[in-house]
Each structure stands twice: as C-alpha cells, then as structure tokens.
Amino acid sequence: MNTCKSNIEKGKLAGLSFELGPIRPPSEGGSNSLLIRVTRNCPWNRCTFCFGRAYEHEKFQMRTVDDVKADIDNVALISAEINNLSKEASTSGNIKYLAARTLFNRLPLIDNIHQSYFNVLNWLQSGAKTVFLQDADTPVMPTQQLVEIILYLRNKFPTIERVTSYARAKTIYKKKDDEIADLHNAGLSRLHIGLETGDDDLLKKVQKGVTAEEHIIAGKKIKKAGIQLSEYIMPGLGGKIMSTQHAENTARVLNAIDPDFIRSRPFSPLPGTPMLDDYINNKLEILSSHERLKEIKILISDLNVTSRVCFDHFRNPAYYNANGQVFHLLKQDYDGYKFPDEKETVLALIEKGLNISENQFLQTKDFIHLGII
Numbered sequence: 093m094n095t096c097k098s099n100i101e102k103g104k105l106a107g108l109s110f111e112l113g114p115i116r117p118p119s120e121g122g123s124n125s126l127l128i129r130v131t132r133n134c135p136w137n138r139c140t141f142c143f144g145r146a147y148e149h150e151k152f153q154m155r156t157v158d159d160v161k162a163d164i165d166n167v168a169l170i171s172a173e174i175n176n177l178s179k180e181a182s183t184s185g186n187i188k189y190l191a192a193r194t195l196f197n198r199l200p201l202i203d204n205i206h207q208s209y210f211n212v213l214n215w216l217q218s219g220a221k222t223v224f225l226q227d228a229d230t231p232v233m234p235t236q237q238l239v240e241i242i243l244y245l246r247n248k249f250p251t252i253e254r255v256t257s258y259a260r261a262k263t264i265y266k267k268k269d270d271e272i273a274d275l276h277n278a279g280l281s282r283l284h285i286g287l288e289t290g291d292d293d294l295l296k297k298v299q300k301g302v303t304a305e306e307h308i309i310a311g312k313k314i315k316k317a318g319i320q321l322s323e324y325i326m327p328g329l330g331g332k333i334m335s336t337q338h339a340e341n342t343a344r345v346l347n348a349i350d351p352d353f354i355r356s357r358p359f360s361p362l363p364g365t366p367m368l369d370d371y372i373n374n375k376l377e378i379l380s381s382h383e384r385l386k387e388i389k390i391l392i393s394d395l396n397v398t399s400r401v402c403f404d405h406f407r408n409p410a411y412y413n414a415n416g417q418v419f420h421l422l423k424q425d426y427d428g429y430k431f432p433d434e435k436e437t438v439l440a441l442i443e444k445g446l447n448i449s450e451n452q453f454l455q456t457k458d459f460i461h462l463g464i465i
C-alpha cells in the first residue's frame with residue numbers, strides 16, 4: 093500500500109486526463125460506460141423543451157480524429173496505471189480496484205483529471221465492456237472519421253462489447269444506407285434517438301426539426317443496418333390540448349419503426365427553456381398525474397411492437413404511500429417490459445395508478461425546481 097501511495101506522491105497518477113462531456117443516457121451510467129467525447133454540444137440546440145441546456149446552449153464543435161485518438165491513448169495509459177497500481181497493491185479480482193479507488197480519493201480535486209480517473213476505474217471494474225460516444229449527435233461527424241475513431245477504440249480495447257451514441261433522426265435520415273452500414277461494421281452497436289413525439293403538429297411546435305416520416309425512415313435505416321435502436325418518448329409534451337394526438341401518433345410512428353427499446357422521459361418544463369417561459373406565462377397547461385397516465389394508456393394500448401418498453405427515469409409516474417414512501421408505478425430498470433408479452437401487465441399497472449388518488453402522486457410541477465434533464 094505504501095508503494096501505491098508513493099506513486100500518487102510522485103505524481104505518476106495525477107497528470108493524465110481526457111475530455112468528458114456533460115451527459116449520457118442513464119442506461120450507460122448503469123453499466124459504467126467509458127465516455128469518449130467525439131463532438132461537443134448539440135448541432136441543433138433549438139428544441140423548445142431542451143434548448144441544448146445540458147450543454148449550456150454552447151455552440152456545437154466537431155473534434156478532430158487526432159484529438160479523439162489522443163484521448164483514447166490517455167484512457168489506455170490511465171488503464172495501465174490503474175492495473176499497475178492494483179498489482180503493486182498485491183490484491184486480485186475486483187478487490188484490486190478498491191485499492192485504486194481509495195488512493196484516487198487522494199488525488200487533487202482538479203475536475204477533469206479526477207473525473208477521468210474515476211470514469212476509467214468504474215469502467216475497468218465493470219469489465220471494460222461498454223463505451224458511450226458523446227455528445228448530442230455524434231453521427232453528424234463525417235462518417236469515415238467516425239468509423240476511424242470507432243475502429244481505433246475497438247482495436248485498442250478488445251474487451252469492448254458495445255459502443256453507443258446519441259443521434260438526431262434528421263442526421264440519420266440524411267445519411268446513405270451504406271454509411272450507416274459502415275458505422276455498424278466498424279463496431280457501433282446502438283443509437284439513442286429522441287423521438288419525443290410522432291405527431292407532426294407537435295414536432296413542429298417544439299421545433300424538433302424533423303418530421304414523423306423522417307423519424308420513421310431514420311429508425312428503419314438504423315435497424316436495417318443491424319444497429320440497436322433506443323427511441324425516447326416524452327409523455328405530456330403536448331400539454332392538455334395535444335395530449336390525445338401526441339399519444340396516438342407516437343404509437344403510430346413507433347409501430348412503423350419497432351425499435352429495440354422505447355424509453356419514457358415524461359415532460360417537465362425545465363429552467364432555461366422556452367417551454368418554461370410558456371408555462372409561467374400560462375401559454376402551456378401541463379397534465380395532471382391522472383391525465384398523464386391516461387395519455388400513456390392510449391399510447392401503450394395502441395402499441396404493436398416487439399420492443400422493450402422502459403420507464404427508466406425518475407419523472408415516470410410515482411406516488412406516496414400512507415407512510416410517505418415514494419413508489420414508482422412502473423419498474424425503472426433499463427430493460428423494462430418486453431412487448432407484446434408484457435403489454436397487459438403495463439396496462440394493468442396504469443389502471444392501478446388511475447385508482448390511486450391523484451393527490452398522492454408526484455406532480456409534474458414538483459420536478460421543475462430540480463432542473464434535471
């Protein structure tokens with residue numbers, strides 16, 4: 093242990109870092125994915141419910157392939173440091189990483205260095221299997237550049253089983269089938285796409301910059317190439333007026349795509365977005381808890397997919413019991429419910445929710461002050 097401590101004191105472990113973006117899907121954090129920042133921020137930044145606020149509404153930037161490769165090289169150096177440190181600590185198995193964790197807690201709290209080490213440490217501890225490419229729309233990068241990055245990453249770390257990224261549907265819509273196939277062949281395993289709604293009026297209203305038909309074409313292209321697809325939907329996005337058309341058309345688009353995962357991210361007006369201004373100025377009537385459940389019920393009833401339907405976000409329906417404990421109506425794990433087999437289970441749970449008094453539910457407005465994406 094003393095030897096390890098001396099490594100830290102000599103600064104061997106304190107100098108390396110790589111660039112990290114601000115967010116990744118919860119399902120990637122759950123598997124401790126390595127985060128590799130390929131682009132910075134969002135190239136669109138206009139959706140009125142989001143406004144690129146996770147990226148501080150900063151201007152989009154493409155990173156160079158060489159810069160990203162240099163970051164991957166630093167990950168390799170940090171991994172080697174951690175493994176050497178573990179050997180010096182004379183421990184084995186996952187326990188060895190506990191020694192590293194204890195020592196890293198002593199690293200100077202220079203944000204990026206600290207976060208880089210912990211990201212690699214958590215990744216190694218979980219088997220170094222999954223990687224998430226940041227930020228909001230990685231495939232907007234010229235395809236052959238992204239292919240080069242993915243190949244470099246996969247060659248450097250043969251333990252990697254899954255490489256995923258966010259993508260805008262419009263970007264995929266514009267790519268040729270061959271380009272999507274090239275990304276799959278290079279080792280891109282899964283794309284996370286914000287569908288939000290399949291209703292054209294609502295897509296236009298929230299300035300998503302893509303039509304329902306373009307969403308369908310993009311989703312089908314991804315599946316045809318053999319890349320897994322997660323589609324994110326936003327119950328409540330249309331407020332009271334557009335609730336039914338939002339639910340029906342979202343189900344229609346999802347049925348046409350039949351993605352691998354459908355992930356529910358209920359709407360809440362967030363600080364720094366135009367939709368919070370609309371809410372404050374009484375231009376948007378948000379749904380009550382039962383109204384939102386009824387909207388989800390329409391969507392689920394209309395779904396004819398083989399997807400896994402997931403409610404893996406804290407804003408999904410939750411209620412207080414008599415002892416003040418909070419319960420989520422629908423399970424929150426990353427694999428959710430397998431459709432069509434578990435469709436009736438989900439509908440029965442929604443019915444259960446509709447029989448629980450509305451004032452026992454966490455309300456949409458309760459989430460506003462949290463300001464979390």
Ligand code: SF4
Nearest residue numbers: 134137138139142144
């Ligand atoms: S929802 Fe996605 S595309 Fe729209 S502004 Fe936010 S990050 Fe950009």
